[in-house]
Amino acid sequence: xxxxxxxxxxxxxxxxxxxxxxxxxxxxxxxxxxxxxxxxxxxxxxxxxxxxxxxxxxxxxxxxxxxxxxxxxxxxxxxxxxxxxxxxxxxxxxxxxxxxxxxxxxxxxxxxxxxxxxxxxxxxxxxxxxxxxxxxxxxxxxxxxxxxxxxxxxxxxxxxxxxxxxxxxxxxxxxxxxxxxxxxxxxxxxxxxxxxxxxxxxxxxxxxxxxxxxxxxxxxxxxxxxxxxxxxxxxxxxxxxxxxxxxxxxxxxxxxxxxxxxxxxxxxxxxxxxxxxxxxxxxxxxxxxxxxxxxxxxxxxxxxxxxxxxxxxxxxxxxxxxxxxxxxxxxxxxxxxxxxxxxxxxxxxxxxxxxxxxxxxxxxxxxxxxxxxxxx
Numbered sequence: 001x002x003x004x005x006x007x008x009x010x011x012x013x014x015x016x017x018x019x020x021x022x023x024x025x026x027x028x029x030x031x032x033x034x035x036x037x038x039x040x041x042x043x044x045x046x047x048x049x050x051x052x053x054x055x056x057x058x059x060x061x062x063x064x065x066x067x068x069x070x071x072x073x074x075x076x077x078x079x080x081x082x083x084x085x086x087x088x089x090x091x092x093x094x095x096x097x098x099x100x101x102x103x104x105x106x107x108x109x110x111x112x113x114x115x116x117x118x119x120x121x122x123x124x125x126x127x128x129x130x131x132x133x134x135x136x137x138x139x140x141x142x143x144x145x146x147x148x149x150x151x152x153x154x155x156x157x158x159x160x161x162x163x164x165x166x167x168x169x170x171x172x173x174x175x176x177x178x179x180x181x182x183x184x185x186x187x188x189x190x191x192x193x194x195x196x197x198x199x200x201x202x203x204x205x206x207x208x209x210x211x212x213x214x215x216x217x218x219x220x221x222x223x224x225x226x227x228x229x230x231x232x233x234x235x236x237x238x239x240x241x242x243x244x245x246x247x248x249x250x251x252x253x254x255x256x257x258x259x260x261x262x263x264x265x266x267x268x269x270x271x272x273x274x275x276x277x278x279x280x281x282x283x284x285x286x287x288x289x290x291x292x293x294x295x296x297x298x299x300x301x302x303x304x305x306x307x308x309x310x311x312x313x314x315x316x317x318x319x320x321x322x323x324x325x326x327x328x329x330x331x332x333x334x335x336x337x338x339x340x341x342x343x344x345x346x347x348x349x350x351x352x353x354x355x356x357x358x359x360x361x362x363x364x365x366x367x368x369x370x371x372x373x374x375x376x
Contacts, residue, residue, distance in 0.1 A: 018130065021128045025128035028117070040083060040087055041093075044088070087113065113136050114142045116144075132163060217339060220340065221244075223240065224240055225237065238292045243279060251333065252281075254279070258327065260324075270368045277289065293369065300369075325347075327344045
């Protein structure tokens, strides 16, 4: 787990491996020199200013790079810690803890320290740019001056081969994961059942109930506004209901829903959205459903102003807003038997009346969610 350390996070950007090269790059050391100087400076500066020491900082930085495998991580850590300690012993840092590469201690004092590949490019050509194959030495101990340890270098070659295999393996695994088809998550209800499983269990309940299942059941219905317009929901309203079967027998019903708005000037009601949905309830079953306005808030603005008979150039149009007023829900068994109903407040309950003389009649309201025509 990556610890929130700004120094480690900054160092991680420098440690990110460039990948294997197709062939040996003779300029590999020149290309990595600036990277290594910044890394060694970061390690020394952290140590000297009260932060983690160089080794601990590298380990924390690598936590920000989860794609690096364990073998590669160990090689990087080991080499960088060794270089950091060697640079400290040689006095290659200035008073501000910057790595200069200029040796101020020992027999090579006054000379520049040397970065060289641990395993020569002819033996590890694909690791040309990887700092896991770089060490820091004094000029007198460099390979150029015959100071290399061939047995040690050959032993390290085996570790580099393991690093190469790990890089290739992780690259192939990542490609396989990218190419693999994405498994779609199957929607499940709160009981963990898929739609197919719910349908099968409902049919079993209906078969057991026989003719009794055709009779209307007693249902409880509750509703509430669950979302108002905002960017993440497309500037729509959403109304949620909970429908509970209080009977020991299953039932199939239709939920008819209507969401209403009201104009700002004449207080005229209109329909924001409506619909009907078949619902299968098992014995003592409970279900939650949500109904959303089909159009965003802005769709209704001018249409509501038209209902208020505002002239097209009336300045009041700029100040009016779409106003949600409430919800009316009916649950119908069969063709026309109402088994539950809900109005979001007392005024909305008036729209549940079957009295044709009542002014609160849903079928007489303009449907502003339609583009045209939207008047009954």
